[in-house]
Amino acid sequence: MALSGVQIFKLLPKTNCKKCGHPTCLAFAMKLAQRQVSLDLCPDVSEEAKKVLGEASAPPIRSVTLGAGDKAVKMGEETVLFRHDKTFVNQCAFAVEVKDTMSADEINAVVDQVLGSEIERVGQKLRIDAIFVSNASGDAGKFEAAVKAIAAKAPEVPLILSTTNPAAAEASVKAVAANKPLLYGANKSNVDAMASVAKTHKVSLGVAAEDLDGLTELTDKIKELGVEDMVLDSGARTAKEIMRDNTYIRRAALKKGNKSVGYPVITFAQRDDVMLETLIASLGVMKYASIIVMSSIDRWKSLALFTLRQNIYTNPQVPLQVKQDIYKLGTPTSDAPLLITSNFSLTYFIVSGEIEGSKVPVRLAVLDTEGLSVLTGWAAGKFTAAKIAQFIQESGIEKEISHKELIIPGYVAILSGSIEDKLPGWKITVGPREANGLPAFLKARTN
Amino acid sequence: MAFTAPNETFGGKVFQIDAGIDKKIVFGGEDVLPFHLFEGNVPNRPVVAYEIQDVPPEDWPETIKKVYEGVSGDPVTWAKYCQDKLNAKAIALRLIGTHPDRQNRSPEDAAKTVKDVLAAISIPLIILGSNHVEKDAAILLAAAEAAKDKNCFLGKAQEENYKTIAAACMANNLKLIAMSQLDINLSKQLNILITQMGFEKENLVTDPMCSGLGYGLDYTYSVMERIRLAALTQNDATMQMPMLADVGMNAWKAKEAIATEAELPIGGVLEQRAIAWEAVTATALMIAGSEILIMRHPEAVKAVEKFIDELM
Numbered sequence: 001m002a003l004s005g006v007q008i009f010k011l012l013p014k015t016n017c018k019k020c021g022h023p024t025c026l027a028f029a030m031k032l033a034q035r036q037v038s039l040d041l042c043p044d045v046s047e048e049a050k051k052v053l054g055e056a057s058a059p060p061i062r063s064v065t066l067g068a069g070d071k072a073v074k075m076g077e078e079t080v081l082f083r084h085d086k087t088f089v090n091q092c093a094f095a096v097e098v099k100d101t102m103s104a105d106e107i108n109a110v111v112d113q114v115l116g117s118e119i120e121r122v123g124q125k126l127r128i129d130a131i132f133v134s135n136a137s138g139d140a141g142k143f144e145a146a147v148k149a150i151a152a153k154a155p156e157v158p159l160i161l162s163t164t165n166p167a168a169a170e171a172s173v174k175a176v177a178a179n180k181p182l183l184y185g186a187n188k189s190n191v192d193a194m195a196s197v198a199k200t201h202k203v204s205l206g207v208a209a210e211d212l213d214g215l216t217e218l219t220d221k222i223k224e225l226g227v228e229d230m231v232l233d234s235g236a237r238t239a240k241e242i243m244r245d246n247t248y249i250r251r252a253a254l255k256k257g258n259k260s261v262g263y264p265v266i267t268f269a270q271r272d273d274v275m276l277e278t279l280i281a282s283l284g285v286m287k288y289a290s291i292i293v294m295s296s297i298d299r300w301k302s303l304a305l306f307t308l309r310q311n312i313y314t315n316p317q318v319p320l321q322v323k324q325d326i327y328k329l330g331t332p333t334s335d336a337p338l339l340i341t342s343n344f345s346l347t348y349f350i351v352s353g354e355i356e357g358s359k360v361p362v363r364l365a366v367l368d369t370e371g372l373s374v375l376t377g378w379a380a381g382k383f384t385a386a387k388i389a390q391f392i393q394e395s396g397i398e399k400e401i402s403h404k405e406l407i408i409p410g411y412v413a414i415l416s417g418s419i420e421d422k423l424p425g426w427k428i429t430v431g432p433r434e435a436n437g438l439p440a441f442l443k444a445r446t447n
Numbered sequence: 448m449a450f451t452a453p454n455e456t457f458g459g460k461v462f463q464i465d466a467g468i469d470k471k472i473v474f475g476g477e478d479v480l481p482f483h484l485f486e487g488n489v490p491n492r493p494v495v496a497y498e499i500q501d502v503p504p505e506d507w508p509e510t511i512k513k514v515y516e517g518v519s520g521d522p523v524t525w526a527k528y529c530q531d532k533l534n535a536k537a538i539a540l541r542l543i544g545t546h547p548d549r550q551n552r553s554p555e556d557a558a559k560t561v562k563d564v565l566a567a568i569s570i571p572l573i574i575l576g577s578n579h580v581e582k583d584a585a586i587l588l589a590a591a592e593a594a595k596d597k598n599c600f601l602g603k604a605q606e607e608n609y610k611t612i613a614a615a616c617m618a619n620n621l622k623l624i625a626m627s628q629l630d631i632n633l634s635k636q637l638n639i640l641i642t643q644m645g646f647e648k649e650n651l652v653t654d655p656m657c658s659g660l661g662y663g664l665d666y667t668y669s670v671m672e673r674i675r676l677a678a679l680t681q682n683d684a685t686m687q688m689p690m691l692a693d694v695g696m697n698a699w700k701a702k703e704a705i706a707t708e709a710e711l712p713i714g715g716v717l718e719q720r721a722i723a724w725e726a727v728t729a730t731a732l733m734i735a736g737s738e739i740l741i742m743r744h745p746e747a748v749k750a751v752e753k754f755i756d757e758l759m
Contacts, residue, residue: 300716
């Protein structure tokens with residue numbers, strides 16, 4: 001829990017020596033409480049104060065990184081329970097399970113799928129983030145061979161190495177230690193040996209408990225053993241358990257300052273029914289998982305989950321925006337209608353959806369209104385005659401089309417005269433107010 | 448050290464509501480956040496209603512249209528198919544053919560369709576207009592008379608037409624769905640306006656306006672979460688109505704539910720993609736707080752029901 005300025009003051013030397021650059025220890029303590037300065041500025045602080053203050057100033061959910069390099073995934077550091085309060089910080093990672101009992105060809109096929117999973121949606125690059133390698137065979141040699149083969153083929157993809165056998169853990173972690181894999185599988189019977197492997201190779205440790213009590217005991221013990229970076233598995237497997245444990249963990253860390261569970265969470269979604277697996281993974285996206293392990297990653301499934309993750313992790317205060325451009329919907333000929341709208345993604349999606357539904361090919365000009373809708377953009381001076389005229393002129397669209405008619409949203413009918421003034425030779429037509437009026441409007445024009 | 452469960456209990460509770468005569472559906476009634484069975488009472492599971500319409504679904508994408516081939520030509524056959532073959536718990540009849548841009552069917556046509564469907568099924572019926580505010584006032588008035596005393600839901604009442612529709616509900620002993628435009632305050636305001644007419648707040652369902660996965664789902668999700676939090680933490684009786692998610696019509700509008708694999712190679716197989724689009728949209732909105740969902744594809748419904756089984 002965060003300490004108050006007065007609580008911090010009590011831990012300082014109280015000499016008012018000014019070496020930290022502040023007039024008094026109390027002033028320094030106040031700044032520390034607001035997390036505006038670092039404790040390092042005080043040359044005389046005691047070891048005990050460092051320990052207490054260091055713990056108090058740590059984020060409630062520890063930052064842990066999965067993997068190394070460009071494809072590394074940052075996890076943890078979350079600050080809220082609900083996305084409308086503040087943007088969720090670090091997007092959850094999607095991982096696919098590969099078992100060391102699978103044939104080399106089968107393993108290769110999954111790795112290929114992961115490597116080819118990257119897509120772009122609304123300006124973001126999305127991909128399957130990690131491979132979860134499980135020691136299903138129980139054989140250390142087989143496991144090491146599988147891990148090495150995957151790392152050789154996909155050296156940049158973060159790995160989660162799942163085994164409860166410390167000897168298998170040691171060999172496989174050693175082989176790929178530079179990639180900073182997550183070693184998953186410290187439980188109550190192997191905890192000392194697994195913590196030792198994680199500590200030796202400086203990798204993070206996944207903690208596999210049977211319930212939340214057991215989880216707390218394990219993380220406390222592992223911390224004592226000198227491993228700080230952990231990922232939590234409370235043992236939750238059904239949707240009901242995932243909902244309960246992930247909520248408890250997030251709440252306890254954020255609202256109760258419970259450091260024992262202040263770590264990222266791994267959620268297992270594997271099901272025989274792939275559609276159900278998709279929904280369990282969806283639950284993980286919404287309810288606080290940092291890693292979601294799945295048994296397969298077909299493209300349709302990845303696309304749905306990427307999209308959900310984007311929806312959940314987007315900043316609720318800053319609307320998603322579409323790039324300013326003139327978009328072709330269908331295959332418009334040179335005499336197809338030209339419409340204009342704002343770049344608020346919701347506006348764009350609804351308008352383009354209605355147009356596509358109408359099957360009438362058009363060109364849709366999307367003006368950068370900084371993510372405001374048409375009417376709000378107009379009121380805020382972002383959807384104005386001058387901006388529309390400038391955009392149309394600079395777009396060079398005049399050379400591409402055989403007419404000079406621009407259809408504007410009905411809500412800004414008032415702009416039609418001034419746009420005509422600023423775009424000589426153009427005819428401005430007022431379209432429907434709502435997007436759902438577009439199909440009828442467009443069809444009436446073609447008839 | 449043992450883990451201390453950080454349970455939270457609230458002062459408020461969502462109203463419980465039912466529909467139907469012979470085979471009833473009941474939803475709402477929980478006094479905690481969605482599916483928080485570990486800290487309170489969640490007496491009912493969310494209900495999925497199958498969407499049908501008064502006219503053949505010519506505008507539905509191929510993947511969903513083909514599921515109802517042979518039965519969707521007539522709403523009675525379609526409704527019976529959902530009830531008898533798909534084991535639907537409820538039917539949502541959308542009178543889309545009454546829209547002036549569609550067949551512009553009359554209030555009399557709508558009333559007859561409602562009567563015929565009601566006569567053919569024993570499960571509860573949700574009667575929906577075409578979302579044309581002027582036309583809906585007339586259509587839903589006629590539909591309400593046709594459904595008198597059948598304990599149906601009627602909607603959607605909006606700011607522009609709620610008076611007529613709410614009055615029709617009261618006169619015919621029906622329950623009402625009130626839709627506002629993706630804003631917690633507008634939703635609250637419409638609930639207040641409707642209850643000020645003397646409409647019982649316990650007979651009201653809120654539709655904060657649904658959106659599909661990738662197409663504004665984030666807005667609906669947060670508006671629903673905020674409505675539910677207000678209902679529970681502030682014990683605000685004007686926000687304690689169960690929430691409706693009109694999932695099918697939004698999910699099946701998405702490009703991802705329509706485009707073939709050739710048109711959208713990053714999306715993989717169309718059929719599964721489209722089903723997932725509907726099922727994931729429904730799942731997200733249930734987690735956000737929706738208790739009654741209107742859906743189209745039987746496979747999406749099946750997955751969602753299995754998911755609820757695991758959650759409850």
